[in-house]
Amino acid sequence: MTDRFAVAHDRVKDLDWEPDYFRAEPRYPTRYKLPKKTKDPFKHLIRQYCAMENEKDDRQYGSLTDLCTRTGAISNAEPRWAEVQKIVLPTLTLAEYGAAKCQGLLIDAVENAELRQGYLAQMMDEVRHYNQQMWLIRYWSKHWSDPEGFAYALKHKGQNLFYRPGRSFFETFMNSDPISSSVSLQVMGETAYTNPLFVAMTEIAAANGDNATPTVFLSIQSDESRHMANGYATLAAVLSEPDNIPLLQQDLNDMFWRGSRFLDPFMGAVYDYFQKVRLKSYAEYWDEWIWEDWGGAYMARLEPFGITPPVTLEYSKNLARTGQHAAAILAYAAWPLNYWRFDPPTEADFEWFEEKYPGYYDLYGNFWDLYKALADPSEGATPLGVMASVQRLPAFCRVCQMPGILPELFAPTERIVQKGDQWEAFCSAECEALFDREPHRYLAYTPFFTRYDGWDLADIILDWGLVRADGKTLLGQPVLESDRPWTVDDIRRCGVEIQDPVRLYVEELRGQK
Amino acid sequence: MTKDREKGDPYDGPRDFGYITPAGRRLSEYEAVTLYIQPDPKGFDRPGDLTTRPDGRGTWNEDSTAMRCEDWFAFRDPAEMWQRPYISRQTDQERSIDRLIRHWAESGALGQLDGEWARSGLGEIYLPCAFMEHGIFRAMAYAQREALSDTLATALTLNATDKVRHAQDIVLYHIELVAAGVPIREDNGKASWIGDPIFQGCRRVIERLMATDDWAEIAVATNLVIEPLVAGSIYDEILAHGASRIGDMATTVILAEAGRDRARNLAWTRRLVELALDDKADSDHNRSVITGWLSSWRTDATAALTGLGPAAQRVGLDPDHLNDQVHASWSRLVEPFDLKLAEVGA
Numbered sequence: 062m063t064d065r066f067a068v069a070h071d072r073v074k075d076l077d078w079e080p081d082y083f084r085a086e087p088r089y090p091t092r093y094k095l096p097k098k099t100k101d102p103f104k105h106l107i108r109q110y111c112a113m114e115n116e117k118d119d120r121q122y123g124s125l126t127d128l129c130t131r132t133g134a135i136s137n138a139e140p141r142w143a144e145v146q147k148i149v150l151p152t153l154t155l156a157e158y159g160a161a162k163c164q165g166l167l168i169d170a171v172e173n174a175e176l177r178q179g180y181l182a183q184m185m186d187e188v189r190h191y192n193q194q195m196w197l198i199r200y201w202s203k204h205w206s207d208p209e210g211f212a213y214a215l216k217h218k219g220q221n222l223f224y225r226p227g228r229s230f231f232e233t234f235m236n237s238d239p240i241s242s243s244v245s246l247q248v249m250g251e252t253a254y255t256n257p258l259f260v261a262m263t264e265i266a267a268a269n270g271d272n273a274t275p276t277v278f279l280s281i282q283s284d285e286s287r288h289m290a291n292g293y294a295t296l297a298a299v300l301s302e303p304d305n306i307p308l309l310q311q312d313l314n315d316m317f318w319r320g321s322r323f324l325d326p327f328m329g330a331v332y333d334y335f336q337k338v339r340l341k342s343y344a345e346y347w348d349e350w351i352w353e354d355w356g357g358a359y360m361a362r363l364e365p366f367g368i369t370p371p372v373t374l375e376y377s378k379n380l381a382r383t384g385q386h387a388a389a390i391l392a393y394a395a396w397p398l399n400y401w402r403f404d405p406p407t408e409a410d411f412e413w414f415e416e417k418y419p420g421y422y423d424l425y426g427n428f429w430d431l432y433k434a435l436a437d438p439s440e441g442a443t444p445l446g447v448m449a450s451v452q453r454l455p456a457f458c459r460v461c462q463m464p465g466i467l468p469e470l471f472a473p474t475e476r477i478v479q480k481g482d483q484w485e486a487f488c489s490a491e492c493e494a495l496f497d498r499e500p501h502r503y504l505a506y507t508p509f510f511t512r513y514d515g516w517d518l519a520d521i522i523l524d525w526g527l528v529r530a531d532g533k534t535l536l537g538q539p540v541l542e543s544d545r546p547w548t549v550d551d552i553r554r555c556g557v558e559i560q561d562p563v564r565l566y567v568e569e570l571r572g573q574k
Numbered sequence: 575m576t577k578d579r580e581k582g583d584p585y586d587g588p589r590d591f592g593y594i595t596p597a598g599r600r601l602s603e604y605e606a607v608t609l610y611i612q613p614d615p616k617g618f619d620r621p622g623d624l625t626t627r628p629d630g631r632g633t634w635n636e637d638s639t640a641m642r643c644e645d646w647f648a649f650r651d652p653a654e655m656w657q658r659p660y661i662s663r664q665t666d667q668e669r670s671i672d673r674l675i676r677h678w679a680e681s682g683a684l685g686q687l688d689g690e691w692a693r694s695g696l697g698e699i700y701l702p703c704a705f706m707e708h709g710i711f712r713a714m715a716y717a718q719r720e721a722l723s724d725t726l727a728t729a730l731t732l733n734a735t736d737k738v739r740h741a742q743d744i745v746l747y748h749i750e751l752v753a754a755g756v757p758i759r760e761d762n763g764k765a766s767w768i769g770d771p772i773f774q775g776c777r778r779v780i781e782r783l784m785a786t787d788d789w790a791e792i793a794v795a796t797n798l799v800i801e802p803l804v805a806g807s808i809y810d811e812i813l814a815h816g817a818s819r820i821g822d823m824a825t826t827v828i829l830a831e832a833g834r835d836r837a838r839n840l841a842w843t844r845r846l847v848e849l850a851l852d853d854k855a856d857s858d859h860n861r862s863v864i865t866g867w868l869s870s871w872r873t874d875a876t877a878a879l880t881g882l883g884p885a886a887q888r889v890g891l892d893p894d895h896l897n898d899q900v901h902a903s904w905s906r907l908v909e910p911f912d913l914k915l916a917e918v919g920a
Contacts, residue, residue: 065749072745072762076708082778085785088716106746107739108668115665118658158611158724161731165719168712181738184715188731189657195607202589209587215610216593219618228613229624235719236627462624501630506622534584546584 070104074174089170093240093309094302097172102294103179103287110182114189121193121280125200129273135204138271139337140541141404146201146274147210148401149262149331151218152227154194156250160288161187162235163242170239173298179291186284197277209529210400210536217400217536220525222509223392226323226462233319236502240299244309245316247292253317253355254324255285261332261346268338300366310368317371318491322461325377329385330392333414334406342417347381373491380468382418387470388463390428391455393539394444397518397552400527400536405432424471436539438551445518446557453562456486456510459503460495463488465562477566484567514561519553593618597650604654612724614647638720639790640863642856646723649849651842660732664739667831671743674827675750685754688820692751692758695816696825699885701763702773703808704744709780710796711737717789729842730793736835743828772885775878776804782874790846791867797843799871801836802907804878807900809833812882816889840907847911865913872904872915 105113129135135143164184168177202211210217218224234246259282266274299305329343352374360370371377396403406414406429414421428444435442448454455465455475465475465488474489480500486508487493496503513521522528527536533548594601594609612634613619623632636642655663678684714734721727751758767773779800786792809829817825850860879900883893908915 065746065753068749069742069746072749073742075762075764076705076741076745078705078764078768080781080784083781083785085787088787106742107664107735108672108742108746111661111665111668111739114661118661122658154611155613161727162719165715165717168715169719181711181715181735184718184731185657185661185735188728189661191611192607192657195611196603199591199606202591207585207587208589209585212588212590213593215591216618219613220620225621225624228619232623232625232633236623236625236633238628460625499628502626502628503624505626505630505632506624509621529584529587531584 066106066109067104069106070101070178073106074101074178077172077174087170089166089239091170091238091240093238093299093305095171095173095240095298096301097174099173099175099298099301100294101175101178102290103182105182110185114185117280117283118189121276122196124276125196125273129200129276130204132272133204134272134276135201135270136206138205138266139269140206140402141337142266142269142271142335143201143205144207144210144401144404144541145331145335146271147214148218148221148223148399150194150198150201150211151214152224152327154191154198154215155224155228156231156234157187157190157194159231159234160246160251161191163239163246166235166239166242167295171295176291176294176298179287179294183284183288183291186288189284190281193277193281197273200273207402210402213400217525217527221400222395222398222457222464223327223388225457225509227327229460229462230319230323233316238312240295240308241312241316243292243295244312245320247288248296248313249316249320250324251285252289252292252359253351254320254328255282255289256354257328257343257346257350259285261341261350265332265336265340268340269336270338296363300363300368306367313368314371314373315495317377318373318495319461321373321377321380322463322467322488322492325380326384326388326463326467329381330389333385333417334389334393335404337404339410339413343385344382344417347378351381352378376468383469384467386418386421386425387466387468387473390425390470391464391466393432394428394448396537396539397443397445397522397535397547398525398527398537402538402541404541405429405436405539432539436543438545438547441551441554443518443552443555443557446555449557449560453560453565454510456562456566457508458488458492459485459508460492461488477563484563486563508563510559510561510563513559514564516559517553518555518557518559519549521559522549522552602654604656605650607656608725608728609647610724612647612727614723616645617647634720634722636722638722639788641790641850641860643722643850643853643860644855646721646726649723649725649729649846651725651729652845653838653841655732655838656728660735664735667834668739668743671828671831675747675824678824679750679754684750684824685756687751687754687756687822687824689757691816691820691822692756694888695813696748696751697759697763698766698770699772699808699816699888700744700813700825701748701759702767702770703805704741704762705764705767706776706780706805707737707741707744709784710800711735711741713783713786713792713796717792720789722789726789726846729839730789733793733797733839733842736832736839740832740835743832747824747828772881772883775874775881776808779804779871779874779878790850793843793846794864794867795871797836797839798847798908799868799875799904801840802904803872803875803900804882805836806903807879807882807896808885811896811900812886812889812891815891819889851911861913864911865915868908868913868915876901 161184164180167180198211198214202208234242259278263275263278299309332343356370356374393403411422432444435444457464466473467488477484477486528549535547538546591606594605596605615622626632711734714730718727718730721730752760783795814829847864851857886893886896
């Protein structure tokens with residue numbers, strides 16, 4: 062039987078032909094030259110693929126609907142961990158969706174039957190993954206004690222300030238030169254980051270009493286190894302043509318920057334700040350999976366071709382130690398604009414932070430003291446309001462959408478620069494350079510601060526619909542439980558006016574002149 | 575560790591996806607796991623495109639199809655197909671094909687297949703159809719990228735996968751026939767697809783499909799014209815008739831399984847057309863667009879069908895009768911749309 066499938070597999074790669082009657086213009090042009098024949102990363106027929114996935118589906122959904130439900134798989138989860146899934150899971154669904162779109166690009170653009178076999182299977186896998194993740198979100202909404210952030214996660218994520226950088230990055234999966242998209246998704250996103258995402262997060266989830274997420278994530282990760290193979294096979298095809306080498310190096314540099322800029326602060330904040338039962342730090346996971354496995358072993362295989370690791374790999378090693386603290390502090394400070402409940406670090410957490418990130422408390426302790434002091438609405442102030450009263454808020458980068466607080470909260474590389482008639486904010490020289498190369502790609506939206514300049518924080522909350530069924534209690538809360546949850550009226554009493562930091566910067570600059 | 579919520583507790587909120595308006599009385603699993611994953615700039619995802627395409631076009635573009643719709647997210651696949659039921663169904667279908675073919679191969683029945691039928695029917699007609707299925711897959715894979723909602727993209731992805739499966743089933747069956755000693759060509763049939771006059775109309779319409787940029791047109795042309803007029807003629811009439819004449823059960827089973835998928839894909843495409851025709855603002859516009867598509871693609875499909883005449887004769891079918899019969903069925907198929915196709919010569 063195996064021989065029969067092996068013969069068939071060779072045959073199905075010979076179903077292309079050169080059209081005579083109509084010839085399509087390239088719909089997704091690529092700068093790369095690609096050979097028509099290469100190694101096949103996916104030696105399965107649909108018949109075999111379906112049988113394999115069907116068995117995995119039965120195991121996963123069976124486990125969730127039966128065992129997990131009977132054993133209270135998520136009702137026993139640590140609330141701190143559970144709450145952050147309200148942003149993690151919907152963000153992931155777009156990554157999967159963008160990945161499915163990427164396969165459409167590749168199938169259309171890459172005239173190579175071997176590679177196309179792998180892309181087809183991945184296209185189906187990605188449908189599987191976004192369906193699985195939506196199923197999991199619904200499972201949480203049915204079983205979690207504070208369900209609204211799950212039940213309306215897909216609605217609320219659309220405006221969320223921490224989802225936007227993810228969306229911006231995931232758009233590179235589906236909006237770039239098809240090979241650049243493959244580099245972003247398969248070489249960078251999947252090969253470098255899915256292990257820390259789906260494997261490490263599984264460990265943390267299980268330790269924190271969440272047995273549903275590992276059930277789904279491990280099933281997803283069993284597909285990811287095939288996607289990594291797709292990425293490597295695509296790379297091998299690209300590397301066979303010397304003219305491609307400089308293009309590939311540029312794409313590796315650019316896409317690693319874009320990915321790391323979002324993923325490291327985001328995942329780092331989730332791992333380091335939302336574990337209750339603590340395992341390894343994000344930096345430790347990063348060193349193992351990104352630095353050693355990807356930056357070391359994987360990239361070493363490309364060295365003979367003249368490809369070097371991304372120029373900012375070492376920078377990201379530092380970002381994986383600092384960026385998550387900056388991102389977490391801004392996320393906590395902006396809790397009213399989020400749709401989940403926060404749980405500030407305890408003394409035990411500070412001990413852990415100090416051990417993992419020496420000097421942590423000296424740097425950030427004051428913020429947490431302030432945060433805890435302002436947790437009760439009777440105090441009449443929010444951390445975001447206090448920050449805005451002391452100095453202008455960090456602007457969001459025109460390219461990557463990250464706030465201008467990176468790589469370190471107290472040493473950011475934010476820059477506000479005049480581009481033509483407009484002033485634009487960037488988180489770094491690297492993002493500014495990306496903008497300068499293709500400015501038109503980043504100007505199709507209105508930045509948050511431009512849209513809401515002069516608004517009261519309470520009105521933004523209402524505009525985004527971040528209140529519960531009573532019309533006043535906020536979805537986001539600064540602590541997990543409180544006898545007196547915050548309402549939108551409490552926020553209005555705080556009198557926080559959002560002001561565009563780019564405008565403030567320019568006014569300040571002109572005032573100095 | 576979960577705090578039990580009491581009635582009236584503000585944290586005791588909704589337990590399902592209330593942002594989705596279900597098509598039926600209750601939210602289906604299909605709707606829950608599919609809808610609003612694709613960002614909707616007119617809905618929840620207001621900021622717009624954060625990183626556009628290199629040419630400045632957006633991630634999704636209303637002008638990617640000539641059809642217009644107030645809300646593409648209102649589309650629902652009537653089969654409510656998402657990945658799990660789809661894979662489960664495909665696995666069942668493939669298992670039944672595999673089991674039966676294996677059984678007939680091992681029992682020796684496959685090897686006793688009529689030689690003339692195997693040579694001229696399966697080798698000369700069925701085998702080249704793998705290329706037709708593959709071409710439709712290529713068009714559908716592109717269309718899923720550009721479709722304007724997640725429910726549409728999912729339907730197109732599953733449709734694309736169907737076509738790959740059908741192409742592979744033909745290839746696998748051919749390998750079984752060769753292994754069983756059936757007197758059939760051993761090459762993959764590409765020469766017939768490229769050069770045999772009976773396939774040139776088919777190849778032309780498939781190449782046109784592969785060069786079409788409008789994702790909705792690809793769906794309509796495939797499932798409302800090419801499949802019922804061309805593929806339907808080959809599979810349901812010519813091959814089914816030829817197979818039944820000589821008692822070829824194996825081919826009949828494979829054709830029936832693929833036919834189930836074609837029926838499902840026809841159903842979702844009908845729903846897409848109904849959505850467009852029911853659009854409050856652009857019903858007339860859509861009527862004109864769809865009428866134009868059906869007319870134009872029917873012309874090419876009819877040419878393909880004419881080219882298949884000698885194949886029909888090989889199995890004892892009268893080509894003119896087949897032509898009339900298939901077109902009569904097609905007219906009944908599109909009649910509910912009330913499109914006045916006769917006025918544009920279709």
